[in-house]
Amino acid sequence: MNIYDVSKKAGVSIATVSRVLNGNANVSEKTRQRVLAVMDELGYTPNVFARGLGLNTMKTIGIMCTDSSDVYLANAVYYLEQELRANDYDSILCCTGTKNSTKKKYMELLISKRVDGIILVGSKFLETKPEENTYIIDAAQNLPIMLVNCYLEGDNIYSAQCDDESAVYSVTDALIKSGRKNIVYLYTSTSQSGLNKLSGYEKALELNHIPMRKEFMQLCHKDILRAKDYLNSLHVQNIPFDAVVTSDDSLAVGALKFAYENHVRVPDDLNIVGYNNSILARCTEPELTSIDSKVEALCSTTVNTLMGVFNGSNVPTRTHITADLIKRNTTNF
Amino acid sequence: MNIYDVSKKAGVSIATVSRVLNGNANVSEKTRQRVLAVMDELGYTPNVFARGLGLNTMKTIGIMCTDSSDVYLANAVYYLEQELRANDYDSILCCTGTKNSTKKKYMELLISKRVDGIILVGSKFLETKPEENTYIIDAAQNLPIMLVNCYLEGDNIYSAQCDDESAVYSVTDALIKSGRKNIVYLYTSTSQSGLNKLSGYEKALELNHIPMRKEFMQLCHKDILRAKDYLNSLHVQNIPFDAVVTSDDSLAVGALKFAYENHVRVPDDLNIVGYNNSILARCTEPELTSIDSKVEALCSTTVNTLMGVFNGSNVPTRTHITADLIKRNTTNF
Numbered sequence: 001m002n003i004y005d006v007s008k009k010a011g012v013s014i015a016t017v018s019r020v021l022n023g024n025a026n027v028s029e030k031t032r033q034r035v036l037a038v039m040d041e042l043g044y045t046p047n048v049f050a051r052g053l054g055l056n057t058m059k060t061i062g063i064m065c066t067d068s069s070d071v072y073l074a075n076a077v078y079y080l081e082q083e084l085r086a087n088d089y090d091s092i093l094c095c096t097g098t099k100n101s102t103k104k105k106y107m108e109l110l111i112s113k114r115v116d117g118i119i120l121v122g123s124k125f126l127e128t129k130p131e132e133n134t135y136i137i138d139a140a141q142n143l144p145i146m147l148v149n150c151y152l153e154g155d156n157i158y159s160a161q162c163d164d165e166s167a168v169y170s171v172t173d174a175l176i177k178s179g180r181k182n183i184v185y186l187y188t189s190t191s192q193s194g195l196n197k198l199s200g201y202e203k204a205l206e207l208n209h210i211p212m213r214k215e216f217m218q219l220c221h222k223d224i225l226r227a228k229d230y231l232n233s234l235h236v237q238n239i240p241f242d243a244v245v246t247s248d249d250s251l252a253v254g255a256l257k258f259a260y261e262n263h264v265r266v267p268d269d270l271n272i273v274g275y276n277n278s279i280l281a282r283c284t285e286p287e288l289t290s291i292d293s294k295v296e297a298l299c300s301t302t303v304n305t306l307m308g309v310f311n312g313s314n315v316p317t318r319t320h321i322t323a324d325l326i327k328r329n330t331t332n333f
Numbered sequence: 334m335n336i337y338d339v340s341k342k343a344g345v346s347i348a349t350v351s352r353v354l355n356g357n358a359n360v361s362e363k364t365r366q367r368v369l370a371v372m373d374e375l376g377y378t379p380n381v382f383a384r385g386l387g388l389n390t391m392k393t394i395g396i397m398c399t400d401s402s403d404v405y406l407a408n409a410v411y412y413l414e415q416e417l418r419a420n421d422y423d424s425i426l427c428c429t430g431t432k433n434s435t436k437k438k439y440m441e442l443l444i445s446k447r448v449d450g451i452i453l454v455g456s457k458f459l460e461t462k463p464e465e466n467t468y469i470i471d472a473a474q475n476l477p478i479m480l481v482n483c484y485l486e487g488d489n490i491y492s493a494q495c496d497d498e499s500a501v502y503s504v505t506d507a508l509i510k511s512g513r514k515n516i517v518y519l520y521t522s523t524s525q526s527g528l529n530k531l532s533g534y535e536k537a538l539e540l541n542h543i544p545m546r547k548e549f550m551q552l553c554h555k556d557i558l559r560a561k562d563y564l565n566s567l568h569v570q571n572i573p574f575d576a577v578v579t580s581d582d583s584l585a586v587g588a589l590k591f592a593y594e595n596h597v598r599v600p601d602d603l604n605i606v607g608y609n610n611s612i613l614a615r616c617t618e619p620e621l622t623s624i625d626s627k628v629e630a631l632c633s634t635t636v637n638t639l640m641g642v643f644n645g646s647n648v649p650t651r652t653h654i655t656a657d658l659i660k661r662n663t664t665n666f
Contacts, residue, residue: 091428092427095411
């Protein structure tokens with residue numbers, strides 16, 4: 001018997017049960033009475049609960065990510081595990097891949113293992129068709145669902161996002177203001193976060209009255225060679241460009257390799273901007289200017305919010321964190 | 334009720350139960366009779382079992398790793414998940430950190446969640462004091478324990494290792510034979526695998542009658558700057574060296590940065606060798622010669638062996654896989 005049983009039997013979220021236990025005013029009298037009745041029936045007392053969630057729950061959080069070998073996601077998982085452990089919670093991770101049926105299956109697996117909450121890492125969990133996201137909304141009936149760098153509206157769903165759009169907007173705008181005229185944008189994903197980044201690029205061009213060019217907006221695999229090859233293909237077509245903004249450091253490494261092989265001077269003749277400020281940005285020479293997407297802050301915010309939910313605090317359902325531009329030696333603005 | 338219950342009640346390993354079910358001769362008559370009696374008591378029939386483990390187990394494997402943000406471990410976890418999914422097994426991952434008490438706690442957590450087997454990734458699970466490893470040996474009484482790039486003797490424990498010692502031996506020997514005289518070895522860990530690599534370096538020097546020098550064998554954090562700084566410190570002391578062999582690509586990146594800053598020509602004046610053949614090896618210019626430690630092969634071997642254990646096949650308890658040297662542009666032998 002744990003808080004999950006109470007919430008399930010009363011037909012309310014865990015957060016609501018917590019609110020009742022903590023005397024939070026943000027619960028209707030009717031709901032409060034129903035929760036208290038269920039607790040009575042199951043032999044629960046607020047006192048026992050107040051002595052610590054550990055007595056009544058598994059103190060285990062499920063984490064789902066699509067790909068544990070991705071540098072960004074692997075770092076996020078690392079920070080989440082650290083933060084959870086600091087709060088005395090264990091965690092179990094499921095790497096789901098990108099197939100929707102597998103994501104659903106893992107969600108059910110975690111719920112069957114009686115975790116206290118589930119954290120979904122990355123915006124690849126959000127599908128374009130709303131009906132493919134209902135499994136997330138349904139799961140949130142039973143336990144809090146936390147989204148890291150992704151947003152979905154629903155009860156008992158909480159999200160912490162990096163402001164990807166304004167990060168790409170700002171750096172593109174700065175490149176334009178510094179005189180760069182032909183800015184290529186290479187991106188790896190059309191996920192929610194991927195589209196936000198792309199829209200930052202488009203907005204910067206638009207507000208500076210620069211026409212958008214299809215050949216300057218290219219979807220690539222997250223792969224050094226693909227990025228290099230694409231820039232090479234522009235080069236052999238004599239399409240000039242003087243800056244490359246990317247949605248991932250690996251693409252920026254590819255841009256640097258293009259420059260090296262074609263004797264293009266970086267940053268004098270070509271500015272290059274990475275994204276995520278991963279270890280890759282510090283491997284190259286010159287080292288990459290890169291956008292720090294604040295994965296550690298996103299993860300600690302997520303865990304803080306989750307602990308707040310368990311304690312019945314009034315937590316924000318949506319948090320935005322501003323990215324930082326880390327200037328190194330592939331830009332000169 | 335599942336195979337775990339049978340093995341527990343009969344006091345034998347899952348592998349033994351599987352062997353009995355598959356009519357494998359490698360079981361004593363006494364054990365065979367005991368297992369059959371327990372199966373009878375629990376209402377098991379070989380037929381039901383033969384229709385697929387899925388009917389009787391959770392079909393879930395626990396994976397434990399010390400640090401999910403480590404590039405090598407993250408890749409290993411990725412390959413394990415893929416292989417397990419291909420075999421219709423779910424997996425749950427626990428990132429334990431390096432504290433022994435936390436490792437034990439996560440092992441208990443996974444066993445309590447009724448996983449069918451546990452895979453420990455990396456040699457940081459092995460402690461120097463034998464009594465600190467007894468929790469692994471004890472767990473193996475209940476379910477098969479698979480070790481990826483680590484070895485521990487015990488019933489129902491299976492290991493797949495890369496031959497790290499001979500990989501470092503071979504590359505060091507090749508450097509010596511090509512005329513390199515002062516070879517620095519930078520390493521990140523004194524884990525079992527870390528010590529095997531170090532011993533490969535020492536053996537190559539010894540067999541080539543080259544005296545070992547303390548200042549040429551340096552333990553570093555897995556960090557680009559630490560490696561660069563250490564080589565800088567040798568340089569300012571006027572201690573000449575003409576090759577750097579490392580236990581991780583990140584240290585080799587640091588060596589390359591040392592060379593770049595000090596105008597040392599690579600590979601003419603300095604040869605550099607990385608380890609793990611990670612994405613870092615392809616980020617630099619020149620790209621790194623690196624030892625491919627065959628993480629994908631280790632993981633598929635591990636999962637194949639585990640499936641063999643479930644099927645009662647005669648599987649090897651210890652497998653060695655030979656590393657490959659991937660020659661790129663930081664060496665010229």
